[in-house]
Amino acid sequence: MATLNKIRSKAGLLVVIIGVALLAFIVGDFLNSGHTFYAMNQNKVAVVNGTNIGVEEFQERVKVRTDELQQMYGQRGMTLPEGYVSRINQEVYDQMVNEILLSEELEELGIIVSKEELADLLSGDNISPQVRQYFTNPQTGEFDRQGLLNFMQVVLDPESHGYNTPELLAQIEPQRQMWLRLEQEVKQNRAVQKFANLLNRAIMPNKLDLENSFEDNKTSANIAYALQPYTSIADSTIAVSDGELKAEYNKMKSFYKTPERRSIKYITVNIVPSEADYAKAKEKAEMNESVFATTDDVVAFIANNSDESYDDSFVAISSMPEKMKKFAQTASVNESSPMEFENDTYTMYRLMDTKVAPDSIKVRLLSFQPRSTEIDSVLNVLNHGGSFAELAPKYNGNDEIWLMENMASSVGRPFINKVFSENGNGYFKAESLGGEHIVQILSRTAPVKKAKVAAYVLAVNPSTETHTALYNQLSSYSAANNNAEKFNTGAKEAGYTVNSYECSAEDYSLPGINDARQAIRWAFNADKGEVSEIFTLDNSFVVAALDNITKEGYAPLEQVKDILAMQIRNDKKAEKIIGDLKSKNLNSLAGYAEVMKAQVDSAKFVSFSSPSIAGVGYEPVLSGLAPVSENGKLVGPVKGSRGVYVFTVTDKTVSEQPFDAQTETQKIQQNYGYLINSRLMEVLRDKAEIENTMIRFF
Incomplete structure (x- = not known):
């Protein structure tokens, strides 16, 4: 009873304790469940009029575009330019924002592009210029309609055209994604054109406009x-x-x-060879000079000692780089050139063989999957008068391809050897890296003198020791000068030059640095006065200090x-x-x-x-x-x-030209049309609520 009375006397305090505990439980539960909500809210690249562009969706679009560009550059024997990743990010971001803004406007106005209209733009009588540019022969300037139709058949139904394994489907996936993106672009551009036409109609000039x-x-x-x-x-x-x-x-x-900006100070240390690196490279080049000139196994020597691989191709001497051409024009087979040093690179040539042959051969071909059971029967049909044009749609035919011997790395050495060893113009089988083909030679360029040249190339590069020394020196400086003020004042004594730049969230380069997105992203996620980690950008070590933050608004007086x-x-x-x-x-x-x-x-x-x-x-x-x-x-x-x-x-x-209302109307509408088409997206962006948070991630 005494205990009960004691509890009653403390009832108010007990209610408070229970209330606080209950509140803590509720708040804790909210925070735990809200963590997911907070993460979801942060996991976005932008918010456009309330619509989120998620990080995962953005990354997927960037990957598709990157794969497409890599394949495009790869077909030309090139790689993506340095710093291009940041440009792709910005391109995809702009495209996704535009898609949201346009879809809102088009939906509100009831503007659509029908299936029939889209089909006409993609493969009908009114092919879109975007599609034409992909399927126009660069040599003749002619649009290849059959090539377009063949491509569409394959990418839209790959299994029916022999791409029936995961490996083969993976090979064609970049082209399929490219086509799907192209479809979307064509559809969007057509809708924008309709939108612009509608706006043009809405601002028809009146009589006074025309007279003025x-x-x-x-x-x-x-x-x-x-x-x-x-x-x-x-x-x-x-x-x-x-x-x-x-x-x-x-x-x-x-x-x-002005948009939000960051003022940074930064130090750039170029990663260049040391004196020791030059001495070591010279010693190696001199040691290999006589070996390269006399070895019986040039291919193995190049593979083990040269910075460039051996190209076992005959190349027209006239198209060689100038120094190689000068050597090949006068050298005898197995003769080697003196070692030369230029642009931090040792180079030496050896003539492996020569011949007189066509530089280029034009072929047409049908393509089959590896170990095809149909190829022999199709070859027999063609050799007995069958129509190539009729067979081309079914077997992914291409009726005009120019080949050169140095294309072996991209299509396969056996394929090139087979084509360049054929003397007639009949049909024959040849296997490339992509499958089996029936090939017919259509024409050959005039025979020219060709040569196979081995090149020993040794570039002087910074050693691991040089990398480490440059990095450690800069690291010691940034550690000792770990705020923006000291970072700036101590540089001259340490032998560094401090650069300044005010960047926006959309910048991807700094003066002297092509791809500096890492440093810019750091600046937009750092606090004023902070000093960054060391970034490796454009073959340089870069460290930055955040000097000032200017919020979005008006530039100060x-x-x-x-x-x-x-x-x-x-x-x-x-x-x-x-x-x-x-x-x-x-x-x-x-x-x-x-x-x-x-x-x-x-x-x-x-x-x-x-x-x-x-x-x-x-x-x-x-x-x-x-x-x-x-x-x-x-x-x-x-x-x-x-x-x-x-x-x-x-x-x-x-001017004595009489007033012509129709001519004047066309002229004004043309001017209006140019302004509308060039500034439409800019106007839509200006009136939209766009929160750009891409800088947090990319």
Whole structure:
């Protein structure tokens, strides 16, 4: 009983304790369950009018685009340019944002592209220019409709065309993804075109617009003028007050709206060979020089000692690099050239063989999967008069391919050897890296002298020791100068140069560094004053310090005051020059020129519709006044962009072309159409709510 009474006496405290415990339980449960919500909210590249672009979706689109470009460059024997990954990220981001904005507008307006319309653009009578560019023969400039249809059949139904294993399907997947993306682009562009046409119709010019446009363009004037530039008055003689700067800033503020930016200081250390690296490379090159010239197994020697692999191909001597060509033109088989050192590279050649043969061979072919059971029967049909054109759609035919011997690495040495050893023009079988083919030679270029040249190439590269020494030295500096202030002040003594740059979240390069996205991403996720880790960018070590953060908004007065001060000074200079000239009561252009210490110049075809004048530049005051001024009448002094002008009209040309409403309408609509098409997405973006968080991840 005593215990019960004790509990009752403490009831208020007990309620509080239970309440706090319950609250802690609820809050803890919310935080635990909310962690997933928070992660989901953060796991996005952008939010466009409330629609999320997720990181995974974005990465998948980037991968597809990267694979497509890598294959495109690979077909040309090239690799993606350095720094291209950041550009792909930005391209995909822009495309995904545009898709969301357009889909919202198109849905609201009820604009669609029908299946029949899309089919016509992809493979019908009105092929889209985007599709044409992929299937136009670069040598003839002719659109290859059959090649397009064959491609579509394969990528849209690969199993029916022999791609029936995971490995083969993987081979064709990049082309399939490319086609699906192309379909989407064609559909989107057609919808945008409809959207733009709708806007064009909505801004049809009225009668006054047409008449004004005609009047603006029918008169052009030739003028003689004198200019007193603003630079004729020293800036130091024109005072600009803080109040004037502030007033001008408030008037022009909207022109200085800027995105969020980061000001960084950074040090770049180029990773270059040391003296020891040069000495070691020279020793190795000299040791290998005689071995390369005498060895019986050149292929093995190149594989084990050269930076470039051996190319077992005959190449037209005329198309070789200049030094190799000069050697091959006069050398005997097995003769070697002296060792040369240029651009940090040792190079030596050895002539392996020569022959006279066509440089290029044009073929057409049908393609089959490896170990095809059909190829022999199809070959028999062709050799007995069968139609290649009829068989081509079923067997992925291509009726014009130019081959060269140095293409062996991409299509296979046996295939190239087979083609270049054939003498007739009949059909034959040949196996490439991609499968089996029936081939027919259509033509050969004229025989030329060809050579097979082995090249021993040894580049002087920074050693591991050099990498480590450069890295450790920079690492020690950044550790000792671990804030932005010390980072900047201690550099000169340490032998480093500090660079400055103000970057936006969309930048992917820094001055002197092509692909600097890592450093820029760090800057947008760091706190002011922090010093970064060391990045390896463009064959350089880079370390950065975050000097300042400027939030999205308007550039501060301090940052733009020099531009504003110049404008204020020019206005005051114009007022002074005009006042001084008017006080002289001059009545001739020559008199004005003398006082202005200028010469009389001329300009032709000055019209109201063209504010940029040949030989003068952008001067709307002249293009506005000259066409409506009387011949021979002195005009001015007037304030221009570069200075103060005085001019006379020496001649006028008035078009005798009668007013034609239809012609004028077409001209105005063409101008409107250009503006709409070029700025449509910009306008949609300006009015949208876009939260760009890509910088957190990419």
